Amino acid sequence: MGAFDALTIAGSGLNLHQTWLDALSYNIANVNTVVPTSQTAFQAHMIIAQSDPNGGVQVGGIALSDPAGMIVNDPDNPLADAQGNVRAPAVDMSSQMSELIMAQRGFQASAQVTKFAQDTYSTAIGIGK
Template identity: 30%
Template sequence: MSIINAIDVSASGMSAQSTRLNTIASNLANAESVSSSEAEAFRAKLPLFESHRVNPSDPGLGVRVTEIVESKAPPTAVYSPNHPLADPNGYVYKSNVNTVEQMADMMSAQRSFEANVEVLKASKSLAEATIRAMGAK
């Protein structure tokens, strides 16, 4: 694998983790939202990743987001007859976002992003050292 391909693989990981972090931010922003029906309730979004070859002539595999899907977990029905959005039975429907899971996922995504930054830094240092060595000859 060439240094450029290592940089491409690292950049693909950073891009995927950035999408993951943005999705988590959206989920957390909507965690306390309520609606008047189960169908309208906010559902957590989940990015799906797949590996892919960043350069057809190189064995290095990167990662990309293929799609963002909604969680299948049902929203929570909360009895609140005085709420302005309550349905005829007195229920409002809270999003299915689990904030504890989202925070743990956010820490994981942040660490993955940072690991890719470190790989990028190491690749850059290696490229600079190679250029210096070639210039010294």
């Protein structure tokens, strides 16, 4: 490991958690998005994390939820079919909020490691002066 690997690894954690936060905010913003039953529902984005061979973590991909969603009876909705149904996303708001807390805490932890590493490196550089 090199002298600045802590910054690289913590930076990769920041990057992953920021992508996760972005995906969760997109999912939460679209939790009530309905479409006609003839269309596919909003598909929630789920981040796939994987280890980076050089240390740290990286986004391995994005998985999408079921496009079938769920059929909801809402006869007053202008998008409703003849039976009064619309297609809604199969997104559970409570699980999205739980993941949001985990992603936020992971981001905060990576930011703290970055700050600690920067302080440590600054102190080490100051010793040589």
